[in-house]
Amino acid sequence: MQILHPFVGSIQQYSEAISDPGRYRPDHCPQCQAKQPLTGHGFYCRTLVDLGFDGVIRVRRYLCLLCKRTVSLLPEFALPWLRFSLTVISLFLVAHFLRGLTLAAAALAASQRAMPYQRGQFWIRRFRRQAEHLCAALAGLAAPPTATTFAIRALHMLESIGWIAAHRFLFAHLRMHLLGWPAFLAPDGRVAALRPAAPPA
Ligand SMILES: [Zn+2]
Numbered sequence: 001m002q003i004l005h006p007f008v009g010s011i012q013q014y015s016e017a018i019s020d021p022g023r024y025r026p027d028h029c030p031q032c033q034a035k036q037p038l039t040g041h042g043f044y045c046r047t048l049v050d051l052g053f054d055g056v057i058r059v060r061r062y063l064c065l066l067c068k069r070t071v072s073l074l075p076e077f078a079l080p081w082l083r084f085s086l087t088v089i090s091l092f093l094v095a096h097f098l099r100g101l102t103l104a105a106a107a108l109a110a111s112q113r114a115m116p117y118q119r120g121q122f123w124i125r126r127f128r129r130q131a132e133h134l135c136a137a138l139a140g141l142a143a144p145p146t147a148t149t150f151a152i153r154a155l156h157m158l159e160s161i162g163w164i165a166a167h168r169f170l171f172a173h174l175r176m177h178l179l180g181w182p183a184f185l186a187p188d189g190r191v192a193a194l195r196p197a198a199p200p201a
Contacts, residue, residue: 001031002074002189003073003172004168005018005074006076006168007076011048015057015058018058018073024073025038025040025062026038026073029069030071034066034067040060040061043061045058048078050085051088057078061073076168081177081182081185089179092107092110092112093155096124097127097152098159127151130154130177131150131153132150134170135154137170138157142156142157145157163178175190176188177189
């Protein structure tokens with residue numbers, strides 16, 4: 001399972017910080033609640049596009065010796081299953097929905113000059129689909145403003161809470177993805193729940 005790793009700093013600083021397995025080692029297992037520190041279990045690599053960065057980052061993984069399951073520490077500037085950082089996507093969505101910019105201009109506002117417009121459409125579609133759920137989920141953190149659409153209402157709430165803080169809250173407490181889980185991981189980001197039961201022998 002993935003848990004979020006609160007990290008403030010540059011991607012370079014992140015890469016250095018996670019080199020030491022002891023530094024952010026969880027002191028218990030979030031899956032079986034075993035009260036013993038997890039064992040370092042290497043890394044996996046994922047791509048990330050952020051402002052001024054387009055490359056591969058390592059994500060630290062730990063193993064619980066009791067339940068034999070792994071836990072990975074996804075840095076909270078990244079969204080699970082999306083290559084683009086929370087900052088890039090938030091800048092794009094705010095520029096498009098709140099400032100009324102075109103797809104191309106919104107991409108530019110997010111420092112993605114050469115971005116294909118389909119990518120922006122994909123984010124917009126996913127955000128629209130998720131907006132009503134976001135308004136409900138974030139109601140305890142920010143008063144829902146009056147706005148004509150759920151998307152605009154959700155964006156105002158995200159802006160006032162802070163995108164990272166909202167992402168942290170949604171993910172840690174509700175297992176909710178800011179842009180919605182892809183269908184095969186719905187509703188809570190875990191594949192296991194969707195596996196059909198084995199047929200009777
Ligand atoms: Zn465990």
